[in-house]
Amino acid sequence: MSIPSPPQALLRLARKILSLFGNGVNRYIFWQLPQCQISSNPYGGGTGTTGLLNCIAVQNGAVSAVVWFYIPPGGQGVLLSYQSLQYPNAGSYAPWLYVGTNGYLYAGDYAGGIHQVSTPSALSPGWHMAVIEERAASTSGPYYIALYLDGLFVGQISTSSLPQLFYAYAYSNIGTGYTANWSYTNGGWFFFNGAIAYIALYNRVLSPSDVVSIYQGNRVTNGLVSEYTGNTYNPSTQVWVDDVNYNNANLLLQSSVDLIDLTVPTEFTSGINYDLLAQKIAENVAGKPINIANLPINQYGNLNIGVLDQWGYTYIDLSGIANNPLKNAFYILSNASITSNGSSNKYGTGPYKNFLVAIYVGSVSGTSPSLTVYFNAYDSYSGQSIPMASVTLTSAGGTYIYVHDFPGNYFNISWVVGGTSPSFGSVYISVYESW
Numbered sequence: 001m002s003i004p005s006p007p008q009a010l011l012r013l014a015r016k017i018l019s020l021f022g023n024g025v026n027r028y029i030f031w032q033l034p035q036c037q038i039s040s041n042p043y044g045g046g047t048g049t050t051g052l053l054n055c056i057a058v059q060n061g062a063v064s065a066v067v068w069f070y071i072p073p074g075g076q077g078v079l080l081s082y083q084s085l086q087y088p089n090a091g092s093y094a095p096w097l098y099v100g101t102n103g104y105l106y107a108g109d110y111a112g113g114i115h116q117v118s119t120p121s122a123l124s125p126g127w128h129m130a131v132i133e134e135r136a137a138s139t140s141g142p143y144y145i146a147l148y149l150d151g152l153f154v155g156q157i158s159t160s161s162l163p164q165l166f167y168a169y170a171y172s173n174i175g176t177g178y179t180a181n182w183s184y185t186n187g188g189w190f191f192f193n194g195a196i197a198y199i200a201l202y203n204r205v206l207s208p209s210d211v212v213s214i215y216q217g218n219r220v221t222n223g224l225v226s227e228y229t230g231n232t233y234n235p236s237t238q239v240w241v242d243d244v245n246y247n248n249a250n251l252l253l254q255s256s257v258d259l260i261d262l263t264v265p266t267e268f269t270s271g272i273n274y275d276l277l278a279q280k281i282a283e284n285v286a287g288k289p290i291n292i293a294n295l296p297i298n299q300y301g302n303l304n305i306g307v308l309d310q311w312g313y314t315y316i317d318l319s320g321i322a323n324n325p326l327k328n329a330f331y332i333l334s335n336a337s338i339t340s341n342g343s344s345n346k347y348g349t350g351p352y353k354n355f356l357v358a359i360y361v362g363s364v365s366g367t368s369p370s371l372t373v374y375f376n377a378y379d380s381y382s383g384q385s386i387p388m389a390s391v392t393l394t395s396a397g398g399t400y401i402y403v404h405d406f407p408g409n410y411f412n413i414s415w416v417v418g419g420t421s422p423s424f425g426s427v428y429i430s431v432y433e434s435w
Helices: 052-060 208-215 274-287
Strands: 016-019 035-038 048-051 062-071 077-083 093-099 105-110 114-118 126-136 143-149 152-159 171-174 195-202 224-229 249-251 258-261 304-308 314-317 326-338 354-379 384-393 397-403 410-434
Touching: 035 052, 048 052, 048 171, 052 062, 052 077, 052 171, 052 195, 052 224, 062 077, 062 093, 093 126, 105 126, 105 143, 105 152, 114 143, 114 152, 126 208, 152 354, 208 384, 384 397, 384 410
Parallel strands: none
Antiparallel strands: 016 195, 016 258, 035 048, 062 126, 062 195, 077 093, 077 171, 093 105, 105 114, 126 143, 143 152, 195 224, 304 314, 326 410, 354 384, 354 397, 354 410
16 A cells, blocks of 8 residues: 655654554554663652653653654554553553544543543544643642644543553553553554654643644654654664664564655645745735735636736736646735734635735834734634744735645634834735645
């Protein structure tokens, strides 16, 4: 089975992936994470040789894990787990993060019972980034488990009972976990059957902005304990090298792991240089005080900016380019005056995941005025707007924001003004969607 090209954000973190297709059928592949020695446990959960996930939690009171993975049609299995005994034995265990047989993503722990949070629907086949976080408010609790998917907050649960993550269990694994009595599993060792490109473990709770930043392809190093990428896998030794400060993660059971190079030579979208297109829009808007909200889109859905048409508008003719990516337009502001902070409504994105925001300001007054425009992911679970990209204007003219691989289903635009008695006149903001 082939693996499609990954999001550009992932390529900024890892250029290769490890394919585990076939796990659970005739290929059983997983990695045992490094161990540490816990001599004192303030949570009362035991001491001794401890797997990395439990080790981070006990030593720091919190642990977060980021996993970039590809899930095929019918994909399922455990991404991260910990247990007191290693495969093929059971012992005490928790499949900490897994894709169920129903296709939902689950994050959970055992604390006098199974405590889980899951996505509201099955994951679509393709590339995803999951983040699981677990923390203790104090050495006596309460304890919290949170889940993010593709940059957006899914949910959080809490318990007053001590979760097993704060016990000194000896083994932490990537790619499998024991699952008896857990929802939508095979009830045994549940091997992941997709591909894994990037894993990062932190000794703190990642903030929503941290999660979004990583999803955009930025490497967050604050609190980073260990990091595993497809780039660091050595097929000859079958060791996944740790990029930070822990020992290597070892491939336990030998099988032919496919190491796939995902390098893409350009960051174009559907053959269009998105950066160049955005720059040309900004240049034309800055050079001519025109209403960009009314720029013509021809009957083929192609945006025209660059030369004059019969109505006196400027346009760039993209109609001759195959698979032109611009598909839809949202007109946020048209000839508006801005003197204070504000935001737009939320907009549904449909199937489109790349955005170009064109911004024009006709006049500026005040002392040290500034206008910062944000493109936000609107999180319907928490009701929060999470900034993904922004640009600041301090004088009249045009500029743009572009966003690749948008993680959510809704976006909105917000703006913040600075300075003394600032005023921005004839403000036009339009958002163009594309594949």
